[in-house]
Amino acid sequence: MAQGDSWFSTAAAQAHGNLLQELMFKQPAAALNCAGRGESLSHVVDLEAAPEFVRLLGDTSAPAWDGILLSVGGNDVIAAAQTPAHLPDGSEVPLEKRLLRRQTEWGPPSAGVGRYFSEPGWTTLADYLRTNLRHLISLRDQGPSAGKPMFVHCYAVPMPRPAAAEDGRGPWLYPMLKAYAVPSADWLAVSRLMVMHLAQLLKSLAADKEQFPHLHVFDSTSVPLATATPGSSGVSGDWHNEIHLNHSGSFKIARAWSEAIENVLVGPPPKPVKAGKGR
Numbered sequence: 001m002a003q004g005d006s007w008f009s010t011a012a013a014q015a016h017g018n019l020l021q022e023l024m025f026k027q028p029a030a031a032l033n034c035a036g037r038g039e040s041l042s043h044v045v046d047l048e049a050a051p052e053f054v055r056l057l058g059d060t061s062a063p064a065w066d067g068i069l070l071s072v073g074g075n076d077v078i079a080a081a082q083t084p085a086h087l088p089d090g091s092e093v094p095l096e097k098r099l100l101r102r103q104t105e106w107g108p109p110s111a112g113v114g115r116y117f118s119e120p121g122w123t124t125l126a127d128y129l130r131t132n133l134r135h136l137i138s139l140r141d142q143g144p145s146a147g148k149p150m151f152v153h154c155y156a157v158p159m160p161r162p163a164a165a166e167d168g169r170g171p172w173l174y175p176m177l178k179a180y181a182v183p184s185a186d187w188l189a190v191s192r193l194m195v196m197h198l199a200q201l202l203k204s205l206a207a208d209k210e211q212f213p214h215l216h217v218f219d220s221t222s223v224p225l226a227t228a229t230p231g232s233s234g235v236s237g238d239w240h241n242e243i244h245l246n247h248s249g250s251f252k253i254a255r256a257w258s259e260a261i262e263n264v265l266v267g268p269p270p271k272p273v274k275a276g277k278g279r
Helices: 051-058 074-081 109-116 119-141 174-179 184-207 247-265
Strands: 002-004 068-071 150-153 215-218
Touching: 051 119, 074 119, 074 184, 109 184, 119 150, 119 184, 150 247, 174 184, 184 215, 215 247
Parallel strands: 002 068, 068 150, 150 215
Antiparallel strands: none
8 A cells, every 4th residue: 555745646637657657567556646745744544534544554444554655854855945934924933943044044064964954953853753644653553454564655856946746836945045045066966965864864863663663664765866957948858847756767767666665575586596516
């Protein structure tokens, strides 16, 4: 069973690549896809927003799934990055509730691109993601799929640029980095910083076998992709728009993730046996 954000969604409005559809295994496989566009992690486990997924995951009458595929966390990071420094009434949003710092809050140049980043805000977001993933684990383990592997992917690093989706959504990072006066030369590095923070968090959760049993995280950041051209507004490199991959990008990540999933479900392929020397 699969659930998650627009990297999994097959909604008609999605013209970009779909990571789920590019997965390929040596044996026939199928997944029931509950994903929709724009899902944040809280929506994934919300009984009102995703009741069918929650029922199919944790209800005692649900099937026992061989595994659960998740595409979660990316939209939560995007939403946190989009949080402005001030509310419409002029009041300031505290650092622990946003990911970017105002120019007067920047650290020293020696801090690199970390000078623009709100570590207190990341701590808040990380606690939120950790709590919701733990809840997903508990839902799985109270139903017939208890102990089954849960597979989560990390994300690739998007180039902040004025590339919106066909339905008018976005761009997502580009306007906020401009609003926070982050120098354009540092945009890609700031994007990488946020994506790597999420990847490191997810991998640390998978390493905690007691709190997050049978959680398997695939590091998508390790897959080489063609970066979009700065300032481009359409398909560029392996990207369809600012934050969504095109089919080539999805293909590259999905092929590597497929192998990692298969290694868990059926075991790694046997190592070739070296032929012995003749007498």
